[in-house]
Amino acid sequence: MAHVLWNANPVYFIAQERIMNINVIDTPSVMTKSNLPISDYSANPYVGCTHGCKYCYASFMKRFTNHSEPWGEFLDVKNWPEIANPQRYRGKEVFLSSVTDPYLPEERQFGRTRALLEQLQGSEARLSIQTKSDLVLRDIDLIRSIPNARVGFSINTLDEDFKNDMDKAVSIQRRLDAMKALHDEHIRTTCFISPIFPGITDVQAIISRVKDQCNLIWLENLNLRGCFKPVILKYIHDSHPQLTELYDDIYLHGNRLYWESLNEEISLFAKQNGMEYVRDDDSMNKPFDVPPVIVNFFYHEQIKKNAKKAEFV
Secondary structure, eight states, rough: EEEEEEEESSSSEEETTTTEEEEEEEEEEOOOOOOOOTTTTEESSEOOOOOOOOOOOGGGGGGGOOOOOOTTTTEEEEOOOOOSOGGGGHHHHHHESSSTTTTTTTTTOHHHHHHHHHHHTOOOOOEEEESSOHHHHHHHHHHHHHOOOOOEEEOOOOOOHHHHHHSSSOHHHHHHHHHHHHHHHEEEEEEEEEEEOOOOOOOHHHHHHHTTTSSSSEEEEEOOOTTHHHHHHHHHHHOOGGGGEEEEHHHHTOHHHHHHHHHHHHHHHHHHHHEEEEEOOOOOOOOOTTTTTEEETGGGGGOOTTTTSEEEE
């Protein structure tokens, strides 16, 4: 159990042998315009993320804060004015969240994600939630009341040991169980297979495991950049030395042949299993009980919002 130290503001607490700095901050709005191909707006109730993923692409956000602590060791809890006119988001794609997890363990205490869901009631926004936590089940009542809402779970392995090497979020099994619980309640679910680690992530095995309890499957390749690139390459060298040459070829020499080959394999696998496979588009409005659509978002940072839709791959 974490021990909370109420010595001062900000709050510091010790969890999993780390000291965490938590601040409550005021912000004019929780909603921001989004450049993601899947959303019009992003909502991030927190700044920072306590999952501590070794590959976290959102770690670049640290330079926009005043924190000296490493990414993963601080959390700013946002306090914003209540959304006065939620219907301004009617028909808009709202993504929760793009640079944090809306269901961090600290959400149990601060409840900022639940507050946002309450404020979006009646907005008719098209809500997508993305998480690595089964805490989302706490809010099933609010999610069910938002038409077209969907909940995605990040799952890039079925190997709990590898998961534990990469992040401090809940187990893969708990994510799978939560996905099924939501799907059983007729809430649309997404399995986000991301990031795909070459030679480690078994994409076909994950698809086979989730295909009966989700409506969409997103695929995203591992992108290595910034401060976590040497961290991941060292991990591969130390823990999976047989893959060192492959990772050097991809991430030091820019060879994309691995991803082209994987794309072909998944295309064939989808066809053999009666699943639609498209690129850069998840806008299809399919009946709830049909097999999931697989969406390839490889190199998503190069995708433009006006990119051609439903291009088969």
